[in-house]
Structure formats: structure tokens, C-alpha cells
Amino acid sequence: MEVIAIQKSTLEGMKNELKELLELTENATQKYAPIFKEEKWLDNQEVCLMMNITKRTLQTYKDKGLLPYSRLNRxxxxxxxxxxxxxxxGQPYKSNEDGVIDQ
Known part of the structure; x- marks a missing residue:
């Protein structure tokens, strides 16, 4: 077991910084929590399964502005x-079994 000695003032400074970080996190959580509680959000896979489309078709919907999306952590x-x-x-573009998009 390794023992590290630091000054009490340094320890107190670290505690204060951690408290500030916790407060920032709690404030952000309170600010954005209502947005996520109001609406259910789906990822790419869930949307593809729900709509019975391929990822490429989903990309087409995004590119053409047919399906709005938000990006969080890539x-x-x-x-x-x-x-x-x-x-x-009605889905304007849907892939057939060959991956070809029908209009």
C-alpha cells in the first residue's frame, strides 16, 4: 500500500474544486432533464427497426432534411x-431487399 502525503490546504482546494464540479453537473442535469423527460429519444438502430429501413435510407432522410436529429457525443x-x-x-424513400432505394 502506497501512502502519499499532501498539504492540508492542497487537499481542501481539491475538495472545493470537486464540490464546484458536482454543482455544475447538478445544474446541467436540472437544466436539461425536462427536455429528455418530455420526449422519448431513439438512436439509429431503434429508428431503423421501427421504420423497417436500412442505415443508408436513414442517412438519406437526414441528408434531405426529412428527419430532424440531434447529435450527442458523436x-x-x-x-x-x-x-x-x-x-x-409515408416514407418517401425505402430500400428494397437489394439495398436499392425506391421512390
Whole structure:
């Protein structure tokens, strides 16, 4: 077991910085929690399964602005209501078994 000795003032400074970091995290959580509670968010795989489309078709929907999305940590998320609205409107592009997009 290794023992490391530091000055009490240094330890107190570290404690204070950790408390500030915790407060920032709690504030951010409180600020954005209502957004995620209001709406269910889906990832790429969930949307593809729900709509019965390929990832390429999903990319086409994004490229053409047909399906809005948000990006968080290099991952895309879609509002369930947006996916349902696109399903209700009818899918403008859908891949067939060969991966060819039919219009």
C-alpha cells in the first residue's frame, strides 16, 4: 500500500474544486432533464427497426432534411414524435431487399 502525503490546504482546494464540479453537473442535469423527460429519444438502430429501413435510407432522410436529429457525443438521436410523423406521412424513400432505394 502506497501512502502519499499532501498539504492540508492542497487537499481542501481539491475538495472545493470537486464540490464546484458536482454543482455544475447538478445544474446541467436540472437544466436539461425536462427536455429528455418530455420526449422519448431513439438512436439509429431503434429508428431503423421501427421504420423497417436500412442505415443508408436513414442517412438519406437526414441528408434531405426529412428527419430532424440531434447529435450527442458523436451519436445521433431522433425524437419519437418526429419518427412517428414521418411514418404517418409515408416514407418517401425505402430500400428494397437489394439495398436499392425506391421512390
Amino acid at each position: 451519436k445521433n438521436y431522433y425524437k419519437l414524435s418526429d419518427v412517428q410523423a414521418l411514418l404517418k406521412a
